[in-house]
Amino acid sequence: MSVALVTGASRGIGAACAVALAQAGFDVAVGYVADEAGANATVEAVRAVGCQAAVVQGDIADSAAAEAVVNAAEDALGPLDALVLNAGITRDGLMMRMSDDDWQSVIDTNLSGSFYCARAALRGMMKRRAGSIVAVSSVVGLMGNAGQVNYAAAKAGLIGMTKSLAKEAGARGVRANAIAPGYISTDMTDVLSDDIKEQLIGHTPLGRLGTPDDVAGLVAFLCSDASAFITGTVIPVDGGLGM
Ligand code: NAD
Numbered sequence: 001m002s003v004a005l006v007t008g009a010s011r012g013i014g015a016a017c018a019v020a021l022a023q024a025g026f027d028v029a030v031g032y033v034a035d036e037a038g039a040n041a042t043v044e045a046v047r048a049v050g051c052q053a054a055v056v057q058g059d060i061a062d063s064a065a066a067e068a069v070v071n072a073a074e075d076a077l078g079p080l081d082a083l084v085l086n087a088g089i090t091r092d093g094l095m096m097r098m099s100d101d102d103w104q105s106v107i108d109t110n111l112s113g114s115f116y117c118a119r120a121a122l123r124g125m126m127k128r129r130a131g132s133i134v135a136v137s138s139v140v141g142l143m144g145n146a147g148q149v150n151y152a153a154a155k156a157g158l159i160g161m162t163k164s165l166a167k168e169a170g171a172r173g174v175r176a177n178a179i180a181p182g183y184i185s186t187d188m189t190d191v192l193s194d195d196i197k198e199q200l201i202g203h204t205p206l207g208r209l210g211t212p213d214d215v216a217g218l219v220a221f222l223c224s225d226a227s228a229f230i231t232g233t234v235i236p237v238d239g240g241l242g243m
Contacts, residue, residue: 001026001052001078002025002026002027002081002082003026003027003028003029003073003074003078003079003080003081003082004018004021004026004027004029004080004081004082004083004084004223005028005029005031005056005073005082005083005117005121006018006029006030006031006086007031007060007069007084007113007114007117008031008032008033008086008087008088009028009030009031009032009039009086010032010033010035010036010038010041010042011035011042011186012184012186012188012212013086013136013181013184013186013215013216014030014031014042014086014087015041015042015045015212016212016213016215016216017084017215017216017219017220018030018042018045018046018053019042019046019049020216020217020219020220021046021082021084021216021220021223022045022046022049022051022053023049024223024224025051026082026223027046027078028046028052028053028077029055029056029072029077030042030046030053030054030055030056031056031057031058031060031069031073032055032056032057033058033059039055039057040055043055052077053077054072054073054076054077056069056073056076057069058072059113060087060109060113060114060116061105061108061109061112061113062116063112063116066116066117066120067116067119067120069117069120070083070117070120071120074124079124079128080124080131081125081130081131081132081223082131082132082133082134082223083117083118083121083125083131083132083133083134084223085114085117085118085133085134085135085136085158087109087110087113087114088109088110088136088154088188089106089109089110090106090151091103091105091106091150091151092148092151094146094147095149098149102150103149103150106150106151106154107150107153107157109154110151110154110155110158111153111154111161114135114161115161118133118135118161118165118176122165122169125169125172125174126172126173126174128173129172129173129174130174131169131173131175132174132175132176132177132222132224133162133165133174133175133176133177134176134178134179134219134222134223135158135159135161135177135178135179136158136178136181136215136219137158137159137162137178137180137234138151138152138155138180138181139180139183139238139241139242140152140155141154141155141156141158141159142156142159142180142234142236143242158178159178159180159234162176162177162178162232162234163176163178163232163234166231166232167232170231170232175222175227175228175231176232177222177227177230177231177232177233177234177235178233178234178235179215179218179219179222179234179235179236180234180235180236180237180242181214181215181236181237181238182200182204182209182210182241182242183197183204183209183210183238183241184209184210184211184212184214184215185209185211185212197209200241203241204238204239204240204241205239205240205241205243206239206240210238210239214237215237218235218237222235
């Protein structure tokens with residue numbers, strides 16, 4: 001049985017990825033920071049598919065805690081074959097008024113946190129000469145977005161990190177890819193007004209917001225051997241919004 005860790009899997013896209021990975025035959029470690037009930041619900045959903053699951057709590061913005069999350073996942077389920085760097089936050093605001101804290105917390109969680117987790121998982125993957133790392137970037141990391149300089153910088157940074165990692169680790173059999181979701185219906189985007197949602201749908205050729213399952217299928221594919229010759233890429237999953 002293959003093993004995957006999904007960071008931020010207590011709800012939303014991460015929870016859907018955990019279930020899709022289980023359906024693809026992975027035992028899944030469910031990362032979360034605060035929502036224990038949500039993480040336990042994801043664990044139950046993975047077990048319902050017939051795979052093993054474990055919760056791994058920790059604030060990935062903290063380097064030591066992120067490393068502990070990876071170690072706890074491997075202690076519970078075995079060496080990682082796949083790592084999904086999904087945990088992320090938003091602290092939106094126009095640049096002129098953005099506080100240092102709003103800038104830093106988004107960089108710390110979305111970019112540094114993903115770096116800490118990937119670095120911790122990489123040692124074992126390189127030794128075993130196998131592994132797939134998937135970074136959940138965003139269409140905003142490719143296009144920018146007014147009111148999200150912190151988030152766009154972190155998500156663009158993830159793309160640079162992923163491509164560099166793909167070049168560093170490819171010869172050791174480790175793949176790294178990024179995905180760029182468009183607007184997906186989750187708690188994170190529930191805060192957007194109906195007007196903004198309608199505008200986004202208007203700019204999306206497929207004429208709707210995405211669902212977590214739309215993203216999870218791509219993540220499961222990138223974690224599986226079906227994508228064995230794909231590395232260093234950024235795949236949009238956005239209904240055509242970003243083209
Ligand atoms: P969400 O807010 O529903 O879930 C975020 C998850 O990250 C939660 O499980 C939360 O516990 C976890 N998390 C947050 N901070 C953490 C920390 N410091 N340590 C560990 N875990 C932490 O969001 P979502 O919409 O499901 O988004 C998931 C990912 O997809 C994020 O990286 C987000 O930026 C990205 N994304 C979302 C959309 C969208 O439209 N929803 C679009 C593009 C990219």
